[in-house]
Structure formats: C-alpha cells, structure tokens
Amino acid sequence: MHIRKILASLAVAAFSLELQPEALAWHDRTHLAIAEAAGFDLWYSAAAPDVAKSKAPFTPIESPNHYFNNNAGREVTAEMVRGQVDLYDRPDDIGEGHLYGAMIGSVRAYRTVRATGKYARYPLAYLAHYAGDLSMPLHNTGFDDFNRARHGINDGVIDAGVRDSVASIRKRMEVPVIGNEADFAREVARVAELARRLGMKMRRENRDMTAEEAYTQVTLSASLLKAVLAYAETPAAPAAENKP
Ligand SMILES: [Zn+2]
Incomplete structure (x- = not known):
C-alpha cells in the first residue's frame, strides 16, 4: 500500500476512534x-x-458494525x-456506522461459510x-455530548440482575415472522426505529433509561434474534430474490 494511503487510512481510523472511543x-x-x-x-x-x-482499534473492521x-x-x-448491507466489515467506508447492515451481513456470512461445509456458527x-x-x-x-456523558451508565442499567431475568424476558417476547430478507430488513428497521425514538426521548427529558425501558429494549432484541436465528437456518434464497 502506498504510504499516503496508509496515512489516510490511519487518519480515518483515528477520526472514528474520536467519534466512538468506548461506546460498547x-x-x-x-x-x-x-x-x-x-x-x-x-x-x-x-x-x-x-x-x-x-483488540484492533486502528483497523476498525469491527467497530462500525x-x-x-x-x-x-x-x-x-x-x-x-x-x-448498509454491503458496508458490513468495511473499514474503508465507516460513515456513521452500519449496524443495520451488519445484522443482514452476518447472516449472509453464516450461509456462505455453511455452504463450504466448514464450522459456520461464529x-x-x-x-x-x-x-x-x-x-x-x-x-x-448521534454520538453527541449527551451520548458521551451517559453511554456507560445506560449500557449497564440492568446488567447486574439481568442474568436472573432470562425467563421473564422470554415470557415477554413476541417473535416476528421472518421468511425472507425483505421481512428481515423490515424487522431490523422496526427495532432500530423504536430504539432511536427512545434515544431522542431520553435527550428531550435529559435522563437515563429506566430499568423497565431497558427490559423492553432487550426483549425486542431477543424476539428479533430468535426470529432471525430460525430464518438463518432456512436455505439461502437465490441472490435475485434478496434484491429490493
Ligand atoms: Zn457492541
């Protein structure tokens, strides 16, 4: 790689680190x-x-996912x-991150590895x-002052007791039906939009999540994950069917 390209990619990496230093x-x-x-x-x-x-903050393949x-x-x-799907695992195009595409990209990656007959579950x-x-x-x-100041506390709002609450999360789950990639994208958008709105509400009210709100959020995640795991086990559709 040309030295200027290396310097440019390091600058991008440093910039992204500044944007999201420890947002876990x-x-x-x-x-x-x-x-x-x-x-x-x-x-x-x-x-x-x-x-x-x-492990690899200067090669941000994983972070923007x-x-x-x-x-x-x-x-x-x-x-x-x-x-965002084609941005999955792409350190050259970080932008504002690509979590939504990573959801679909990781399932496509699973199916690709599975087709080779190798261990595919990672x-x-x-x-x-x-x-x-x-x-x-x-x-x-956005990773603004509010986000920086409150990230850590909101990350951990239910962490101490959550491992004892798996059964109650299960009871609250409503699992969507995902039969194809269009359903998958729609359900990812639904959960993301609910999370975005809660994030904006927290800003307006200048406060952290309540434990009840956090449980509602993780229940959305668990419900979606259960549906996607079932979908991931179905045979991959021909690529044409996954086009919008
Ligand atoms: Zn994470």
Missing part, C-alpha cells in the same frame, strides 16, 4: 441474557464481538437497512451481539 453498548451480561432468552446455543459468546473489537449514529435523525426504514455470535446493540438507544442516535 449493553454490558456483557446483558448481551448474554438477550442471546440466551432467544435460545441461541452459543449465547455465552454473545459478548465476544466487543472483545474482538477491543456496532452502531449507526443517524446524525440527521431520519426515521429508520427497510431501505436504510438494505443500504458469524451467528456476531449476529447475536448486533441484535443486542440494535435495541440500545445510544447506538441508534
């Missing part, structure tokens, strides 16, 4: 509880993407979700993590 979203136990409530067999790996992310800043405050739509551990990040209000709204 839900703390580890909350991620685990979401994945366990969804019935994911590798639930104990659902915090691993944050571990992976911590965890948030979408939505600085313009646009309503999240299925089109917006689909527009992309689903990423999916389980992204499904958790998706309901976190501060991962769906």
